[in-house]
Amino acid sequence: MTYDIALLPGDGIGVEVVDAALPILEDAAxxxxxxxxxxxxxxxxxxxxxxGAMMPDDAIETLEGYDAILLGAVGHPDIPDHVTxxxxxxxxxxxxxxxxxxxxxxxxxxxxxxxRGYDGEDIDFVVFRxxxxxxxxxxxGHEHRGYPHEVAVQTAIYTRQGTEAVVREAxxxxxxxxxxxxxxxxxxxxxxxxxxxxQIVEEVAEEYPDVTVERLLVDAAxxxxxxxxxxxxxxxxxxxxxxxxxxxxxxxxxxxxxAPSANINVEGHSPSMFxxxxxxxxxxxxxxxxxxxxxxxxxxxxxxHLGEDDAAAALWDAVADQLADDGAPRTPDLGGESGTEAVVxxxxxxx
Amino acid sequence: MTYDIALLPGDGIGVEVVDAALPILEDAAxxxxxxxxxxxxxxxxxxxxxxGAMMPDDAIETLEGYDAILLGAVGHPDIPDHVTxxxxxxxxxxxxxxxxxxxxxxxxxxxxxxxRGYDGEDIDFVVFRxxxxxxxxxxxGHEHRGYPHEVAVQTAIYTRQGTEAVVREAxxxxxxxxxxxxxxxxxxxxxxxxxxxxQIVEEVAEEYPDVTVERLLVDAAxxxxxxxxxxxxxxxxxxxxxxxxxxxxxxxxxxxxxAPSANINVEGHSPSMFxxxxxxxxxxxxxxxxxxxxxxxxxxxxxxHLGEDDAAAALWDAVADQLADDGAPRTPDLGGESGTEAVVxxxxxxx
Ligand SMILES: CC(C)[C@H](C(=O)O)[C@@H](O)C(=O)O
Ligand SMILES: CC(C)[C@H](C(=O)O)[C@@H](O)C(=O)O
Numbered sequence: 223m224t225y226d227i228a229l230l231p232g233d234g235i236g237v238e239v240v241d242a243a244l245p246i247l248e249d250a251a252x253x254x255x256x257x258x259x260x261x262x263x264x265x266x267x268x269x270x271x272x273x274g275a276m277m278p279d280d281a282i283e284t285l286e287g288y289d290a291i292l293l294g295a296v297g298h299p300d301i302p303d304h305v306t307x308x309x310x311x312x313x314x315x316x317x318x319x320x321x322x323x324x325x326x327x328x329x330x331x332x333x334x335x336x337x338r339g340y341d342g343e344d345i346d347f348v349v350f351r352x353x354x355x356x357x358x359x360x361x362x363g364h365e366h367r368g369y370p371h372e373v374a375v376q377t378a379i380y381t382r383q384g385t386e387a388v389v390r391e392a393x394x395x396x397x398x399x400x401x402x403x404x405x406x407x408x409x410x411x412x413x414x415x416x417x418x419x420x421q422i423v424e425e426v427a428e429e430y431p432d433v434t435v436e437r438l439l440v441d442a443a444x445x446x447x448x449x450x451x452x453x454x455x456x457x458x459x460x461x462x463x464x465x466x467x468x469x470x471x472x473x474x475x476x477x478x479x480x481a482p483s484a485n486i487n488v489e490g491h492s493p494s495m496f497x498x499x500x501x502x503x504x505x506x507x508x509x510x511x512x513x514x515x516x517x518x519x520x521x522x523x524x525x526x527h528l529g530e531d532d533a534a535a536a537l538w539d540a541v542a543d544q545l546a547d548d549g550a551p552r553t554p555d556l557g558g559e560s561g562t563e564a565v566v567x568x569x570x571x572x573x
Numbered sequence: 574m575t576y577d578i579a580l581l582p583g584d585g586i587g588v589e590v591v592d593a594a595l596p597i598l599e600d601a602a603x604x605x606x607x608x609x610x611x612x613x614x615x616x617x618x619x620x621x622x623x624x625g626a627m628m629p630d631d632a633i634e635t636l637e638g639y640d641a642i643l644l645g646a647v648g649h650p651d652i653p654d655h656v657t658x659x660x661x662x663x664x665x666x667x668x669x670x671x672x673x674x675x676x677x678x679x680x681x682x683x684x685x686x687x688x689r690g691y692d693g694e695d696i697d698f699v700v701f702r703x704x705x706x707x708x709x710x711x712x713x714g715h716e717h718r719g720y721p722h723e724v725a726v727q728t729a730i731y732t733r734q735g736t737e738a739v740v741r742e743a744x745x746x747x748x749x750x751x752x753x754x755x756x757x758x759x760x761x762x763x764x765x766x767x768x769x770x771x772q773i774v775e776e777v778a779e780e781y782p783d784v785t786v787e788r789l790l791v792d793a794a795x796x797x798x799x800x801x802x803x804x805x806x807x808x809x810x811x812x813x814x815x816x817x818x819x820x821x822x823x824x825x826x827x828x829x830x831x832a833p834s835a836n837i838n839v840e841g842h843s844p845s846m847f848x849x850x851x852x853x854x855x856x857x858x859x860x861x862x863x864x865x866x867x868x869x870x871x872x873x874x875x876x877x878h879l880g881e882d883d884a885a886a887a888l889w890d891a892v893a894d895q896l897a898d899d900g901a902p903r904t905p906d907l908g909g910e911s912g913t914e915a916v917v918x919x920x921x922x923x924x
Contacts (some may be wrong), residue, residue: 269643287586302761303760303761303790304761304762304764304768307761307762308764314764333669334689335689336688336689336690336800337688337691337800338685338686338687338688339687357759357762357763358762358763360764361726361765362728362763362764362765362766362771363765364726364765364768366733367731369732370732370733370734371732372732372733372769373730373731373732374730374731374765374766374768374769375728375729375730375731375734375765375766375768376728376729376731376763376765376766376767377713377726377728377729378725378726378727378728378729379724379725379726380725380727381678381699381722381723381724382720382721382725383721383722384715384726402895404899408813408816409654410654410655410658411655411658411663411708411709411813411816412708412709412713412727413655413659413711413713413813414712414725414726414727415713415725415726416727417725418653418715418723418725419725439654440813440817441816441817441819441820442820444795444821445820445821445824445829448687448799448821448824448825449824451689451873462759462762462791464819465762465791465792466791466792467757467793468792469792469793469795469796470795470796470799471705472796473796473800474799475852478796485747501794505679526740529599536649542874563726570800
């Protein structure tokens with residue numbers, strides 16, 4: 223079996239972590255008797271500065287045939303975010319209908335949470351985030367610019383199809399995990415979109431009688447991720463709320479450098495994309511200290527998605543093993559003094 | 574000088590904390606040589622269950638003439654939130670054009686933050702939240718119910734007037750504080766509403782050359798409130814983002830029971846409303862253990878708004894003094910075993 227994987231290292235430390243993860247990806251495949259063919263596309267901000275576009279016109283056709291995509295990070299200090307993101311990451315999520323974004327938050331043994339009283343393995347939940355519509359919809363307008371009656375509107379669009387897709391995935395995961403799903407909305411203040419979302423959750427809940435459903439408002443949920451993160455199992459939320467909750471989840475689990483994610487095409491007709499949650503981090507780019515573990519965990523999710531469960535578990539376990547080992551190298555975001563290379567070399571010995 | 578204050582204790586512990594704060598409010602006024610006449614309106618969920626409406630039809634006219642309003646909390650386990658809130662709290666914010674919501678987050682000496690390494694007085698920032706429009710606008714729709722092509726939309730409306738009002742208040746506060754303002758948006762994903770918001774901030778910034786402005790995306794800002802809350806001074810944000818950030822602010826500062834807020838009519842033609850950020854807490858209602866301090870701090874903000882700076886400072890200092898005192902009574906949310914009454918009696922001795 224050979225899988226074709228497109229590599230989009232992107233910008234800044236995105237390039238460093240994808241390069242670093244590559245040998246581990248190959249080790250894991252070899253170990254489990256399948257092979258991976260990777261093709262690297264140097265799309266991103268440097269290309270934008272050179273040629274005026276983050277990706278070529280036929281980028282989507284080019285990626286279409288791959289079994290999966292591994293993305294590093296997108297973002298450049300000299301280019302507005304909405305240009306880089308709307309030029310690369312967001313169009314891929316949309317074009318391949320990656321409606322579901324899955325982001326686990328795990329406090330690994332050996333990692334310190336910024337929260338008092340939380341130690342290794344106390345926190346373990348996964349957020350399912352709607353990924354292609356909702357509050358990120360490109361709908362709205364802006365009138366009377368510069369006048370006292372100037373007004374801008376931003377419209378969130380929630381479809382049954384998109385909402386059901388993410389809600390169903392979340393229930394599936396909850397049924398396989400602890401059977402507890404937290405639905406996060408803001409229905410008390412957003413009577414149109416969010417009340418509809420709650421209805422979909424209620425409908426789908428009927429198909430999963432063994433899953434208990436808790437409803438939380440996004441303000442309370444944000445607090446609870448700080449106050450009682452150990453009590454979450456599966457969380458389902460809209461695009462914007464999922465964005466906020468997963469960043470909070472990453473930080474309470476010890477480091478943004480450990481947060482992986484999967485952008486999933488649920489029907490499987492187009493490739494899914496895997497990426498660390500962190501950004502391009504221009505402040506540390508080039509110093510060789512970027513934490514590669516979020517990318518390694520994203521590769522684990524990629525293998526899991528392809529059905530290569532053993533390779534997925536091997537990568538995840540190697541990371542957990544390294545983190546639990548006091549003597550192992552760590553990057554500065556985890557309080558260590560090692561560089562990317564040292565972490566990767568050590569990790570390869572643990573596979 | 575006599576001020577007329579309308580009391581709206583509302584539901585659950587709202588009633589308990591307003592009752593508890595009343596004698597302290599009177600002490601502080603007496604101490605500073607002014608007087609306060611309070612009128613209490615028993616509006617809220619009990620009224621709704623009895624008469625079908627949270628407030629009478631002429632509620633707004635009734636409140637119109639007061640110098641300020643003190644609200645306890647709104648919310649009842651048997652009534653959906655959108656009914657109670659849209660029946661009482663939100664219409665008052667709107668009717669009296671309380672466009673600016675001001676919420677300080679202070680980690681008082683003697684209070685433990687859930688964040689490792691943060692001790693008394695390390696955290697001290699204030700959030701200015703747009704309070705009557707934005708993501709809470711009652712705009713949107715829902716079509717094709719039950720069909721595969723069902724869709725709901727929720728529209729956020731940002732006016733120049735509303736946005737400028739809150740941004741200007743935030744800059745004023747920053748100029749008087751540390752001169753640092755953090756503008757929180759999601760402009761990389763919401764190109765209509767949030768990009769407009771950023772423009773208003775840039776415009777107003779020109780009038781305050783001594784204030785430095787930092788831009789943060791809401792996901793990063795949420796993380797940073799956990800990662801480096803001590804670095805914030807003044808934060809300005811939309812209705813929804815302000816809602817999330819102030820709940821996070823309350824929790825990192827040790828307890829929801831210590832978070833006060835002001836809903837301000839900037840032009841002063843209608844009353845402003847002061848309220849603790851916490852809700853009606855049905856789980857502890859009737860047990861006499863509700864923390865009255867968020868309400869006392871809200872009364873401090875009320876006095877400050879009326880120009881009674883000394884009384885405002887006296888109340889704030891009494892709370893700080895009590896919290897810093899190891900031997901003073903504390904409610905359970907702060908790790909103590911005392912009730913509301915004991916906290917209030919002790920507080921009166923510190924005025
Ligand atoms: C960069 C940004 C558009 C993106 C998002 O909000 O989706 C990022 O924050 C993420 O979470 O992947
Ligand atoms: C109850 C709810 C509508 C309200 C809000 O979101 O404004 C509350 O959370 C608050 O922060 O005052």
